Amino acid sequence: MDILIIVIKIVCALVWFLTLTLYLTWLERKESAVIQDRIGANRANIFGLRLIGLFQPFADAIKMIFKEDFVPPFASKFLHTLAPFLSFFFVAVTIAAVPFGDRLEIGGRHINLQILDLNAGLLFILAMLSLGIYGIIISGWASRNRFTLLGSMRGAAQLISYEVALGLSLIGVIMVYPSLRLQSIVAFQGENLLGWIPKWGIFLQPFGFLVFFFAALAETKRVPFDLPEGESEIIGFFTEYGGLKWGLFMMTDFMEIIVVSCLVTTLFFGGWQVPWMSADGFHFPWGGTWLLPHGIVVLFQLLAFNLKVFFFCWLQILIRWTYPRFRYDQLMDLGWKVLIPLSLINIIGTGIVMGILK
Amino acid sequence: MGTLLFFLLGLLCVGSVLGMILSRNQAHNALLLVLSFASLGGLFGLLDAPFIAAVQIIIYAGAIMVLFIFVIMMVNLKEGIRPERKVWTIRLSAGLAVFLLIELGLAVKGTLASIRGEAGPAIGSPTELGRLLFTDYLYPFEITSILIIAALVGAIVLVKKKKDER
Numbered sequence: 365m366d367i368l369i370i371v372i373k374i375v376c377a378l379v380w381f382l383t384l385t386l387y388l389t390w391l392e393r394k395e396s397a398v399i400q401d402r403i404g405a406n407r408a409n410i411f412g413l414r415l416i417g418l419f420q421p422f423a424d425a426i427k428m429i430f431k432e433d434f435v436p437p438f439a440s441k442f443l444h445t446l447a448p449f450l451s452f453f454f455v456a457v458t459i460a461a462v463p464f465g466d467r468l469e470i471g472g473r474h475i476n477l478q479i480l481d482l483n484a485g486l487l488f489i490l491a492m493l494s495l496g497i498y499g500i501i502i503s504g505w506a507s508r509n510r511f512t513l514l515g516s517m518r519g520a521a522q523l524i525s526y527e528v529a530l531g532l533s534l535i536g537v538i539m540v541y542p543s544l545r546l547q548s549i550v551a552f553q554g555e556n557l558l559g560w561i562p563k564w565g566i567f568l569q570p571f572g573f574l575v576f577f578f579a580a581l582a583e584t585k586r587v588p589f590d591l592p593e594g595e596s597e598i599i600g601f602f603t604e605y606g607g608l609k610w611g612l613f614m615m616t617d618f619m620e621i622i623v624v625s626c627l628v629t630t631l632f633f634g635g636w637q638v639p640w641m642s643a644d645g646f647h648f649p650w651g652g653t654w655l656l657p658h659g660i661v662v663l664f665q666l667l668a669f670n671l672k673v674f675f676f677c678w679l680q681i682l683i684r685w686t687y688p689r690f691r692y693d694q695l696m697d698l699g700w701k702v703l704i705p706l707s708l709i710n711i712i713g714t715g716i717v718m719g720i721l722k
Numbered sequence: 723m724g725t726l727l728f729f730l731l732g733l734l735c736v737g738s739v740l741g742m743i744l745s746r747n748q749a750h751n752a753l754l755l756v757l758s759f760a761s762l763g764g765l766f767g768l769l770d771a772p773f774i775a776a777v778q779i780i781i782y783a784g785a786i787m788v789l790f791i792f793v794i795m796m797v798n799l800k801e802g803i804r805p806e807r808k809v810w811t812i813r814l815s816a817g818l819a820v821f822l823l824i825e826l827g828l829a830v831k832g833t834l835a836s837i838r839g840e841a842g843p844a845i846g847s848p849t850e851l852g853r854l855l856f857t858d859y860l861y862p863f864e865i866t867s868i869l870i871i872a873a874l875v876g877a878i879v880l881v882k883k884k885k886d887e888r
Contacts, residue, residue: 487776531780
């Protein structure tokens with residue numbers, strides 16, 4: 365029975381993850397179309413039913429599956445094939461540590477709405493994201509092409525640089541919520557500050573949030589930070605890929621957006637917490653209460669988590685389509701000379717404030 | 723299940739290290755070393771120490787080896803170069819290997835003798851580790867960090883261009 369529950373949780377989380385990935389491609393097409401004053405993909409249909417292009421992701425998927433799977437003769441074959449799977453795998457496993465909601469009680473059983481409740485869950489996600497670099501490096505190297513190598517070099521340099529800022533920006537969060545367990549961090553954010561402000565990370569760690577968000581944007585390797593890809597100059601580390609293998613790289617990009625959104629939501633925007641809602645319903649700061657049954661509360665939590673994640677996915681796509689690319693030196697300056705000092709100042713400031721309030 | 727995973731990960735770890743030693747291609751060497759680090763992380767995870775497992779993967783597999791591979795791919799894109807063979811280097815390395823093996827054997831023997839029963843579950847937790855680092859092992863910790871910073875500064879000074887050289 366326990367194994368069955370775990371299997372159901374894994375299947376649900378993966379289905380959620382992949383469906384959201386598919387529809388982020390649709391969102392990206394539509395959002396870019398709106399920004400560029402176009403209509404966007406709207407021709408894919410089933411029996412003439414268009415539904416504003418909602419079937420487009422499926423058409424894309426079918427197209428990718430039936431393309432030729434080509435390995436260039438000069439590439440090293442094993443590594444060339446391995447790279448996209450590595451890239452995809454390491455981002456796909458991160459979903460295991462994301463808390464979707466609080467405990468669900470069914471028939472006396474407590475089901476934690478999280479696949480893997482590690483006491484170092486935050487580090488698990490960071491570790492898996494940092495291993496994702498190997499997909500980029502190996503793909504660029506195994507293709508034996510100067511442009512792909514250039515792309516993977518840039519990618520490795522960029523990801524290593526921004527990982528430092530990413531890690532340092534989270535130290536403040538770990539200091540405020542003394543835990544690395546994601547469920548405890550979320551549970552802590554259910555309390556209120558001064559009686560009415562939810563104790564979300566954005567209010568306790570505003571600088572931490574800024575640094576984290578910029579560093580995480582750089583980790584997704586999309587436009588303001590898309591040096592490894594650089595569509596208009598070097599085409600990037602996946603130049604020699606086609607069909608489904610290229611599709612895996614593209615899906616990795618979108619899945620990284622979702623993981624970043626999940627992390628931002630969990631650490632800085634209360635995760636599955638709804639403001640002023642505790643396990644038995646709403647307790648408004650102006651005195652009213654609205655008691656709800658357990659199932660409805662869990663439903664609210666899942667809905668809140670999803671809404672927050674959708675919002676950050678939308679925001680990241682908006683940023684991707686509105687800002688031009690950084691130059692390489694600007695990128696490195698931003699990482700090493702702005703974000704890292706800012707995160708260090710944030711750590712010291714957090715320490716001082718915590719010492720005073722103690 | 724735990725024993726099976728342990729042997730799988732152990733086999734992967736030892737196998738990838740062996741492959742690293744035997745392979746001639748520098749890039750493959752580095753990737754195999756990454757694999758061994760990752761499986762070592764898995765072994766830490768099996769020992770109920772997810773914090774150490776995550777740190778092992780983030781630091782070694784995710785950061786240090788990326789820099790290694792970065793340099794290897796930048797410098798050398800050909801198949802591995804045949805190493806020079808000299809009789810005295812083979813003899814010296816064989817002697818050193820035997821010496822290392824004896825040393826490792828003694829270390830393992832000493833460690834096995836001092837273990838009594840199981841370690842507590844808190845031993846690998848971030849709280850316990852942080853407390854030990856900042857109380858009992860504060861001086862070694864600080865000295866190591868000063869050493870690393872000195873090495874970093876030294877490296878930067880060494881590679882920095884002098885102004886008149888430009």
